[in-house]
Amino acid sequence: MEVKGQLNNVSAPAEHLLEExxxxxxxxxxxxxxxxxxxxxxxxxxxAFYSFDYKEFxxxxxxxxxxxxxxxxxxxxxxxxxxxxxxxxxVLVTLGLAFLTTLFGAVVAxxxxxxxxxxxxxxxxxxxxxxxxxxxxxxxxxxxxxIFAVAAGLGSTAAVIGMTFHSIGYxxxxxxxxxxxxxxxxxxxxxxxxxxxxxxxxQAVIPSSITYMISWTFLRFxxxxxxxxxxxxxxxxxxxxxxxxxxxxxxxxxxxxxxxxYFILAVAIILELFAIRIKxxxxxx
Amino acid sequence: xxxxxxxxxxxxxxxxxxxxxxxxxxxxxxxxxTIIGPSGAGKSTLLRCINRMxxxxxxxxxxxxxxxxxxxxxxxxxxxxxxxxxFQHYNLVNRLxxxxxxxxxxxxxxxxxxxxxxxxxxxxxxxxxxxxxxxGLKEMIYKRADQLSGGQKQRVGIARALIQxxxxxxxxxxxxxxxxxxxxxxxxHLKKISTTMGITVIVNLHQVDVAIKYSDRIIGINSGQxxxxxxxxxxxxxxxxxxxxxxxxxxxxxxxxxxxx
Numbered sequence: 001m002e003v004k005g006q007l008n009n010v011s012a013p014a015e016h017l018l019e020e021x022x023x024x025x026x027x028x029x030x031x032x033x034x035x036x037x038x039x040x041x042x043x044x045x046x047x048a049f050y051s052f053d054y055k056e057f058x059x060x061x062x063x064x065x066x067x068x069x070x071x072x073x074x075x076x077x078x079x080x081x082x083x084x085x086x087x088x089x090x091v092l093v094t095l096g097l098a099f100l101t102t103l104f105g106a107v108v109a110x111x112x113x114x115x116x117x118x119x120x121x122x123x124x125x126x127x128x129x130x131x132x133x134x135x136x137x138x139x140x141x142x143x144x145x146x147i148f149a150v151a152a153g154l155g156s157t158a159a160v161i162g163m164t165f166h167s168i169g170y171x172x173x174x175x176x177x178x179x180x181x182x183x184x185x186x187x188x189x190x191x192x193x194x195x196x197x198x199x200x201x202x203q204a205v206i207p208s209s210i211t212y213m214i215s216w217t218f219l220r221f222x223x224x225x226x227x228x229x230x231x232x233x234x235x236x237x238x239x240x241x242x243x244x245x246x247x248x249x250x251x252x253x254x255x256x257x258x259x260x261x262y263f264i265l266a267v268a269i270i271l272e273l274f275a276i277r278i279k280x281x282x283x284x285x
Numbered sequence: 286x287x288x289x290x291x292x293x294x295x296x297x298x299x300x301x302x303x304x305x306x307x308x309x310x311x312x313x314x315x316x317x318x319t320i321i322g323p324s325g326a327g328k329s330t331l332l333r334c335i336n337r338m339x340x341x342x343x344x345x346x347x348x349x350x351x352x353x354x355x356x357x358x359x360x361x362x363x364x365x366x367x368x369x370x371x372f373q374h375y376n377l378v379n380r381l382x383x384x385x386x387x388x389x390x391x392x393x394x395x396x397x398x399x400x401x402x403x404x405x406x407x408x409x410x411x412x413x414x415x416x417x418x419x420x421g422l423k424e425m426i427y428k429r430a431d432q433l434s435g436g437q438k439q440r441v442g443i444a445r446a447l448i449q450x451x452x453x454x455x456x457x458x459x460x461x462x463x464x465x466x467x468x469x470x471x472x473x474h475l476k477k478i479s480t481t482m483g484i485t486v487i488v489n490l491h492q493v494d495v496a497i498k499y500s501d502r503i504i505g506i507n508s509g510q511x512x513x514x515x516x517x518x519x520x521x522x523x524x525x526x527x528x529x530x531x532x533x534x535x536x537x538x539x540x541x542x543x544x545x546x
Binding site for chain 2: 183185186188189190191192193194195196198199200201202203204207208210
């Protein structure tokens with residue numbers, strides 16, 4: 001009897017809702033703030049376009065010229081200042097830069113990732129490492145390369161150190177989060193049988209998170225490839241990026257830029273296909 | 286002489302919440318003891334205090350006549366290798382095979398390097414296979430742990446504990462997530478372990494009927510205190526009421542019937 005009375009009480013306040021319109025998302029502070037922000041941003045965008053100083057600039061003419069350039073780049077690519085073999089070699093150099101920095105980063109990040117995972121280390125150590133990592137990641141890779149260029153000089157050395165540095169920061173975060181996914185109970189079970197920290201790490205933590213680790217590492221490899229192209233131009237680290245820089249700002253050869261772009265695109269697609277295959281293999285295993 | 290002695294054990298979380306207060310009991314070699322009590326009474330805390338997965342606030346725990354509470358890290362690990370533990374959620378490494386999970390029980394007795402690389406001796410592997418045979422997991426040896434049913438997972442959990450050659454098993458609600466049939470298989474195995482191998486078994490349980498059927502002795506806990514400690518046969522409805530509180534009155538089934546069955 002008592003229970004039934006309580007049930008009636010519970011359903012009473014909900015009943016009046018049925019008569020009015022039912023909102024699925026009640027208006028709260030967060031929703032209002034987001035709405036206002038978006039409105040202000042769109043108004044500012046419209047105003048900005050309106051208030052640009054276009055001078056003698058003709059929009060249609062400019063668009064046509066841009067498309068003409070794009071046509072030259074992508075439909076009439078050719079290699080003038082170097083051969084196909086050279087381009088292939090330079091792509092390999094860029095891939096090498098990406099591979100080396102990812103490898104260095106991964107090795108260092110495994111160790112610090114373990115210390116950064118809250119379930120494997122103390123709260124304080126984890127906080128310190130995560131704080132430092134957040135700082136490292138907040139500064140873009142290019143900037144790190146330029147910072148290290150002060151000591152190492154502009155070139156491949158600075159590029160390797162700077163890219164490794166940022167990769168470490170990125171991978172520590174990714175790894176430590178995959179480590180933290182592991183059920184606390186598994187660690188407890190091994191601790192209860194007298195296993196020590198290293199044994200638990202290698203027998204339970206890493207086997208459980210190896211798929212995440214591999215897919216994160218590969219993602220970083222793809223990022224590092226893109227960064228390595230940019231580094232070839234910006235930091236003189238060599239590789240296909242440097243040739244692109246030469247083609248665009250030295251020879252002003254748009255057709256060659258097109259050819260190089262296709263090279264990079266092809267490599268990126270191959271990497272992507274490779275990544276998909278690895279992921280499928282890991283899922284099946 | 287008692288294998289395990291717990292004297293005036295207290296455990297406090299934070300400043301005010303007392304999980305255990307003045308808990309006393311002792312367990313003989315080869316005894317099958319069940320700890321029952323309502324959720325949050327401190328059963329799991331008590332079990333974890335014994336092998337110091339949780340550090341007690343006060344009191345004394347003696348295992349094999351050695352005080353457990355002030356052991357150093359290395360000695361504690363040594364004691365833990367003699368105490369197997371079984372969990373409600375099995376706590377296996379899902380991506381590894383049954384035999385790998387079983388062999389994890391041996392890590393405590395291995396050097397760090399051998400453990401890290403997963404190098405086990407031929408005898409250890411033979412022992413693992415023997416134990417898995419006894420537990421009826423012969424066909425499953427190379428299966429991944431996440432492909433097993435709940436009952437099979439729990440049997441791997443038991444295998445992992447048994448390969449330690451333990452003197453005592455601590456079981457934290459081993460059948461709480463299992464269906465009645467698998468639960469019976471698990472309880473039968475635990476009972477057999479205690480009677481034929483002479484290993485002391487301490488089990489946390491929710492099911493009073495199961496506790497009465499299998500245990501030599503029952504320890505009832507309510508809000509961190511021992512309110513019943515005696516043989517299963519002597520338990521009266523009043524005792525159960527004291528353990529679970531007056532609310533349980535109508536829920537508790539006819540005890541006479543259980544004893545008869």
